[in-house]
Amino acid sequence: MIPAAFDYVAPTTVDDAVRSLAEAGEDGKVIAGGQSLLPVLRMRLAAPSKLVDLSRIPELRGVREEGSSIVIGSMTTHYEVQRDALVREHALLLALTTDTVADPQVRHRGTFGGSLAHADPAGDLLAPALALDAELVLSGMDGRRKVPASEFFVDFFTTAMRPGEILVEVRVPKYTGWxxxxxxxxxxxxxxxxxxxxxxxxxxxxxxxxxxxxxxxxxxxxxxxxxxxxxxxxxxxxxxxxxxxxxxxxxxxxxxxxxxxxxxxxxxxxxxxxxxxxxxxxxx
CATH class of the missing domain: 3.30.390.50 (CO dehydrogenase flavoprotein, C-terminal domain)
Structure with missing residues (x-):
């Protein structure tokens, strides 16, 4: 099937993305890797008025080290998480779990943050994020806030994200040597x-x-x-x-x-x- 018509924007900064989502109101949707959203759009189970594409925001990609934590950008692909040296050294569980996600095509397109924000209880990455006490950083019109994984997942496909918020990064304590x-x-x-x-x-x-x-x-x-x-x-x-x-x-x-x-x-x-x-x- 063909999705219903929608407006499309591809901002290059988090602030612009948040602003675009706020302008769309309740009918706006964020698209990350698109592995979960695109099938839903094609079946017309969702019909957003605007799609905000996060793929052109450099700030949302990559893995870095900050003190006693590693920080994973929400748009970092499964493949990148799977191969990243910092992840394998300090959060091996995430790398090993990502190895099992779907197939190579999905791992190259799907994103770490997208999986967590989608909150499918059968999704593989939610359990390790919870077990490792990950902290999710959300950005909205009121600024940024941190939510522990233990409070982020609320119900089936439901999270603690407020309307207009975007998941920007995931902070994971170091489990070096585990x-x-x-x-x-x-x-x-x-x-x-x-x-x-x-x-x-x-x-x-x-x-x-x-x-x-x-x-x-x-x-x-x-x-x-x-x-x-x-x-x-x-x-x-x-x-x-x-x-x-x-x-x-x-x-x-x-x-x-x-x-x-x-x-x-x-x-x-x-x-x-x-x-x-x-x-x-x-x-x-």
Whole structure:
């Protein structure tokens, strides 16, 4: 199908983008990589009066280091995140998760910020952003503000972004020296995750000193598996202790039931995949 008619602007600064979006009012839409929005436009499930294209704003691209954090521009592509040396050194979980996103074509066009702002609970990058305590920087007519990932994801495809705001960057604390792994299950290659598990871990002398675990598609928003984290810390990095901790993976979740899997099966998957991901991160 052909999208409904709309106005199109491609500003070159964040301020101009925010102004253009404000002028459009509630009928304005931001387009980043377009991997999620374009199919919706073609099916006429959305009919914005104006599209604000962020692709020509240099400020929104790239990865940089700032003190104890790395900063990822919202328009940085999945491919760039996947290959970036700073990301692989200080936030390995993000790089490994991005390796699993869709296919090479999507990774070259889709953007890190676009995935987070889209807030699809089956999207792979939400859970690691939550597990790593990422902070999202939003820009609007009233200036900039920071929102922690734990408060950013509100519901299905719903975030804490206010009307007229644009996601400009994501700040991630450094997890230098941490091991990580992302494990997901889908019915066919390149499909959305039925369940995904993001694990980052720091070990000392064979003991798990710190652990962070995020779950994909186990609720309407990404979920932090606090029970698993608590059960892992202080335990030997062994298969037995990890399997025992993984049994707590479904605690506090509300997995959906749909044509791919019911809630009970997703809860089972969460436990199995958490064990696999944690063992891979621990190297056992």
């Amino acid at each position: 091991s990580a792994h992302y494990e997901k299950f889908n019915r066919v290659a390149q499909a959305w995750s039925m369940v995904g598990v993001a694990v980052a871990m720091r070990t000392e002398g064979g003991t798990i000193a710190e652990a962070r675990v995020g779950l994909t598609n186990m609720a309407s928003v990404p979920v932090r598996a606090r029970g698993v984290e608590e059960a892992l810390v202080g335990q030997p990095a062994s298969a037995d202790s990890i399997r025992a901790a993984a049994e707590r993976a479904a605690e506090g979740t509300s997995p959906p039931s749909d044509g791919n899997a019911d809630a009970e099966f997703r809860s089972h998957l969460a436990k199995v995949l958490t064990g696999r991901a944690a063992m891979a991160a621990a190297g056992v």
